[in-house]
Amino acid sequence: MPPGTEDFQTGYRHGCASGYSVAYRPRHEMSYRRDEKSYAADAEYREGWQKGFVACYEEETRFPHGDSGNRMN
Numbered sequence: 862m863p864p865g866t867e868d869f870q871t872g873y874r875h876g877c878a879s880g881y882s883v884a885y886r887p888r889h890e891m892s893y894r895r896d897e898k899s900y901a902a903d904a905e906y907r908e909g910w911q912k913g914f915v916a917c918y919e920e921e922t923r924f925p926h927g928d929s930g931n932r933m934n
Contacts (some may be wrong), residue, residue: 865909868905871896872891872899873912875904876915876916877889879894879917880913880915880921881921884918
């Protein structure tokens with residue numbers, strides 16, 4: 862996780878879980894999470910959420926996990 866404020870890091874964790882969910886990572890199908898109030902009012906949370914979403918979505922689409930949850934070689 863990149864360095865940042867506590868709000869940024871919380872947003873990053875939520876965004877990452879959401880990115881995995883949208884990319885259909887096994888065991889993350891129901892992980893979409895975003896605090897709408899914080900997303901609307903807190904620039905640090907919003908930036909963290911956006912960066913986390915992109916990073917984890919791209920990771921999963923580039924290196925998909927199999928049904929077991931392990932990376933496929």
